[in-house]
Amino acid sequence: MALQSLRGRSAFSSSRAAPKAFARVQRTCRAASVVASATAVKAPSLPYRVGHGFDLHRLAEGYKLIIGGIDIPHTKGCEAHSDGDVLLHTVTDAILGALCLPDIGQLFPDTDPKWKGARSDIFLKEAVRLMHEKGYVLGNLDCTIIAQKPKLSPHKENIRNNVSAILGADPSVVNIKAKTHEKVDSLGEERSIGCHAVVMLIRKDIA
Template sequence: MMLQCHTLRAPCQGSFAPALRIPQLASRLARHQRPVRAQAAAVTAPVLPFRVGHGFDLHRLAEGYKLVIGGIEIPHTKGCEAHSDGDVLLHTITDAILGALCLPDIGQLFPDTDPKWKGARSDIFLNESVRLMEERGYTLGNIDCTIIAQKPKLSPHKETIRHNLCRLLKADESVVNIKAKTHEKVDSIGEERSIACHAVVMLLRKEYLQWSLS
C-alpha cells in the first residue's frame, strides 16, 4: 500500500501555485513496522490556496408572492414559492460558497422545517456563508452567476442586482458577474412556472493572495 503526504510551502517569486513535496511513506512503514492505520492518521489534508464551488437552485413561480432576486424586488405578476423570501440568486450563491468550503448545504444549515426562517430575508443566509468563508481564511476570488427565467426580462435589472450583490459579498465589481438567460419556452422555466439559477465561485486563501501580490 502506497501512502502519500502532501505538504504545502509558500509560493516563490510571486507565483500563486503552491509547490508540493510528496514523500513516499512505504519504506518508513517497512522499516519501523508501524500499523498502516497509525501512519495514515498522521497524514493531514493540505490547506488549499483556492477552492471552487458550484450552486444551483430552482423555485416555483406563483401569484401572490414577491419576486426577489439578489436582494432586489423585481416587478412581476408572480414570485417564488418558498419558506424564506425565495431569493433564487442568493440561495444559489450561498450554496456555492458552502460547497467550496465542503460544508453542509443551505437546506441543512437553514432547514425549511424551522419556523424561524419563515419569510426570512436570504441575505441572512448569504451573510453566514461569507462569515464562514472568512473564518476559514478565504476571500472571494470571483463568482459567475446565470439566472434562468422566461419572464420577467432581467436585463434592465442586472446592474442593480450586481451592485447589491457586491455589497453583500464585500467584493469588488470586477469579480462579480451576473448573466440572465431565457429557457426558450422549454419545460417549467420556459412555461413561466419556475425560475432557476447556477453559480460558480472561486475562493482564494488570503495569505496566498498576499504572497502573489507582494
C-alpha cells in the same frame, strides 16, 4: 444607480430567535468538520477552492419576486419558506460547497419556523462569515439566472451591485448573467425560475 431595498420586511437577524438559530448553524458546521477530521486524511490547505450552486423555485401569484435582494416587478414570485431569493440561495450554496460545508438546506432547513419569511441575505452573510473563518476571500463569482419572464437585463446592474455589497466584494469580480429557457420545461413555461453559480475562493495569505 440607486438600489431597491426590501423595505417593510423585518430583518430576521434582529429577532430574539436569531442568536440560538445561528448557534445551531455553527454547531452543524463544527460537527461536519469533526466528522471529516475523524474519517479522512487531513486535507491540505488549498490555495484555491471552487464551488457550484444551483437552486430552483416555483413561481406563483401572490408572492414578491426578489432576485439578488432586489424587488423585481412581475406578476409572480417565488414560493419558498424564506423570501425565495433564488440567486442568493445559489450563491450561498456555492460558497458552502467550496468550503465543503453542509448546504443551505441543512444549515437553514425549511422545516424550521425560525427561517419563515427570512431575508436571504442573512444566509449569504453567514456563508461569507464562514468563508473568512476558514481563511479565504472571494476570487470571483459567475452566476446565470434562468427565467423566461420577466426580462432581467434592466435589473442586472442593480443586482450585481447589491450582491457585491452583501459579499463585501468589488463588483468587478461578480458576474450576473440572465437567460431564457427557450419555452422548454417549467422554466420556459414560466412556472419556475432557476439559477447556477460558480465561485472561486482564494486563501487570504496569497490573495
